[in-house]
Amino acid sequence: MKSKRSISRRQFIRTASTVALVSPLLLRGQARTVPLKPGKSRVILVRDLNVLDENGQPRQAVVQEMLDTGITVLTGMSDPQGAWKTIIKSNDIVGIKNNRWPYLRTTPEVESALKKRILEAGVKEPDISVDDLGVLQNPIFQKATALINARPMRSHHWAGVGTLIKNYIMFIPDPSVMHPDSCADLASLWGLPIIKGKTRLNVLVMFTPQFHSFGPHSFNPKYVWKYYGLMLGFDPVAIDATGLRIIESIRREYFGEERPLNPPAKHIAIADTKYHLGTADPEKIELIKIGYDKGIFV
Amino acid sequence: MIESQCMKCIGIFVMSVVAIALARMPAMPETVSQFNKALPKTIDGWKKTDPPTVYAPGNLSTYIDGGAELYLSYNFKNALSLKYTDSANNEITVDIFDMGSSYDAFGVFAHTRETIDTAFGQGSEYAAGLLTFWKDRYYVSILAYPETAARKDVVFKLGRGIASAIRAEGSLPPILALLPEENLMPESVHYFHHYIWLNSFYFVSNENVLDIAGDTPAALAKYRQAGATFFLLLVRYPNGVRAAAAADKFRQKVLGGTSETIVQLKEGRWTGIQVRNDLVCGVFSANNEATVREFLAKIKS
Numbered sequence: 001m002k003s004k005r006s007i008s009r010r011q012f013i014r015t016a017s018t019v020a021l022v023s024p025l026l027l028r029g030q031a032r033t034v035p036l037k038p039g040k041s042r043v044i045l046v047r048d049l050n051v052l053d054e055n056g057q058p059r060q061a062v063v064q065e066m067l068d069t070g071i072t073v074l075t076g077m078s079d080p081q082g083a084w085k086t087i088i089k090s091n092d093i094v095g096i097k098n099n100r101w102p103y104l105r106t107t108p109e110v111e112s113a114l115k116k117r118i119l120e121a122g123v124k125e126p127d128i129s130v131d132d133l134g135v136l137q138n139p140i141f142q143k144a145t146a147l148i149n150a151r152p153m154r155s156h157h158w159a160g161v162g163t164l165i166k167n168y169i170m171f172i173p174d175p176s177v178m179h180p181d182s183c184a185d186l187a188s189l190w191g192l193p194i195i196k197g198k199t200r201l202n203v204l205v206m207f208t209p210q211f212h213s214f215g216p217h218s219f220n221p222k223y224v225w226k227y228y229g230l231m232l233g234f235d236p237v238a239i240d241a242t243g244l245r246i247i248e249s250i251r252r253e254y255f256g257e258e259r260p261l262n263p264p265a266k267h268i269a270i271a272d273t274k275y276h277l278g279t280a281d282p283e284k285i286e287l288i289k290i291g292y293d294k295g296i297f298v
Numbered sequence: 299m300i301e302s303q304c305m306k307c308i309g310i311f312v313m314s315v316v317a318i319a320l321a322r323m324p325a326m327p328e329t330v331s332q333f334n335k336a337l338p339k340t341i342d343g344w345k346k347t348d349p350p351t352v353y354a355p356g357n358l359s360t361y362i363d364g365g366a367e368l369y370l371s372y373n374f375k376n377a378l379s380l381k382y383t384d385s386a387n388n389e390i391t392v393d394i395f396d397m398g399s400s401y402d403a404f405g406v407f408a409h410t411r412e413t414i415d416t417a418f419g420q421g422s423e424y425a426a427g428l429l430t431f432w433k434d435r436y437y438v439s440i441l442a443y444p445e446t447a448a449r450k451d452v453v454f455k456l457g458r459g460i461a462s463a464i465r466a467e468g469s470l471p472p473i474l475a476l477l478p479e480e481n482l483m484p485e486s487v488h489y490f491h492h493y494i495w496l497n498s499f500y501f502v503s504n505e506n507v508l509d510i511a512g513d514t515p516a517a518l519a520k521y522r523q524a525g526a527t528f529f530l531l532l533v534r535y536p537n538g539v540r541a542a543a544a545a546d547k548f549r550q551k552v553l554g555g556t557s558e559t560i561v562q563l564k565e566g567r568w569t570g571i572q573v574r575n576d577l578v579c580g581v582f583s584a585n586n587e588a589t590v591r592e593f594l595a596k597i598k599s
Contacts, residue, residue, distance in 0.1 A: 213410065217391075221443065263494045
């Protein structure tokens with residue numbers, strides 16, 4: 001049995017062999033980096049058994065520690081404040097795009113942890129907003145210079161899985177226009193002027209991902225899995241593709257056989273091959289795993 | 299002991315009241331709205347909150363965010379949604395979907411069914427606070443999260459009441475009758491007429507490689523023989539020409555353009571496809587050629 005102590009960011013950094021990268025989304029001149037191999041995307045997976053309390057609710061302090069660990073490793077900086085300054089400027093107007101699905105939401109703890117570090121990066125409180133359904137009407141999102149994309153992964157009756165790519169669907173007035181062919185073209189959203197080039201960080205919440213849908217509301221507690229994870233990166237496709245591998249592995253473990261998502265989450269692969277939003281190819285993803293490693297699946 | 303017997307009596311009484319209230323309806327509900335009149339105003343301390351909402355195809359997505367397309371792909375007509383609340387504002391949500399036909403009510407129910415259970419309606423499933431069942435052209439969901447024994451009891455009472463109010467039983471899609479029964483895993487039987495659901499158990503293709511559409515009822519089921527599982531697909535086309543064209547497309551897109559009936563695919567598993575007049579039959583992912591041949595031959599005509 002692994003220790004239930006929270007992982008220490010310094011502990012990890014002491015033992016990590018490579019911790020820095022260049023990303024086109026880093027602010028110019030602020031990165032203290034070692035380049036990734038060309039064509040690779042880096043995904044950070046942080047897991048901590050202590051993130052959920054006895055009622056299955058996230059613990060704020062542990063969430064903050066996981067986020068801080070992830071962002072420092074992702075950016076190659078030694079502290080979270082320095083890390084955030086590589087992706088957010090003090091004069092940015094920041095929209096945190098969450099997901100408010102009542103059964104499995106981004107969680108206030110993640111939103112609060114993000115907001116805390118964005119404030120520390122010098123952004124004024126009135127220039128930060130957290131929203132989901134109201135982004136098109138929200139003045140902060142309307143004039144945002146930076147977006148933080150944060151949501152949990154879950155199985156989805158029509159898209160296969162709810163993903164970071166899909167999380168921007170509320171930036172169009174009629175989301176149903178994305179539905180044909182099981183939401184195959186969701187990545188096209190990322191070319192909209194209100195989104196294009198603004199995403200500074202993607203956070204896929206994997207504390208309790210939902211791996212199977214049941215009933216009209218798609219949710220049943222029987223089909224959520226305590227995974228204790230948080231994934232971060234600049235490439236939403238790489239994170240989603242890695243999250244999808246985890247969901248598929250959980251399904252295999254739970255059902256005891258191959259049980260492909262129904263329908264398949266084709267929009268992730270299409271985001272790579274058609275829209276070139278990022279990479280879905282595991283060979284092109286550098287996955288850095290931190291913390292609890294039992295049942296990690298990837 | 300006496301207390302427990304009393305509770306049992308009260309339970310039976312309440313259940314009878316629900317059943318009587320629902321059974322008082324002069325005839326089977328002709329619209330989903332009529333279920334609202336029949337459902338009790340209160341049950342075990344839970345009060346029905348008004349007004350209920352009726353959803354149509356055009357606004358279902360405003361209610362079941364992300365899930366509406368599944369129902370639309372099964373010809374959804376409309377749905378009644380209402381809630382019961384207790385003194386602590388906990389909710390029980392009752393959704394009654396009119397799918398237009400018993401075929402589609404079965405189809406949408408079977409889409410996520412994991413077990414065979416006929417405790418409610420013509421087939422039901424209960425898991426962790428959510429009861430779903432189908433009867434005639436209706437698909438019903440009663441949801442009470444988080445699950446408690448008392449809430450489960452109310453969910454079951456409401457379920458029994460609604461099931462008894464739907465007087466008729468609907469028939470199953472005729473194409474299901476063609477499935478061989480031997481080695482069939484009955485809980486796996488799926489019915490659909492939208493190509494998206496072709497990949498339900500086994501990934502076939504991201505494309506509509508069999509030209510499945512609203513006028514091509516399809517059945518998909520899982521079989522287990524000698525410890526190995528494989529899948530059987532039947533698609534009925536309006537005519538033999540379309541069936542042959544669909545099979546040709548499948549051979550081109552999935553089987554690498556072969557004219558063979560049975561082929562071994564890259565992963566070492568065997569797949570076969572056969573046309574019988576207006577019916578296309580497929581066996582996927584068998585571990586040997588003989589199994590494919592055997593089960594293609596067993597498909598009823």
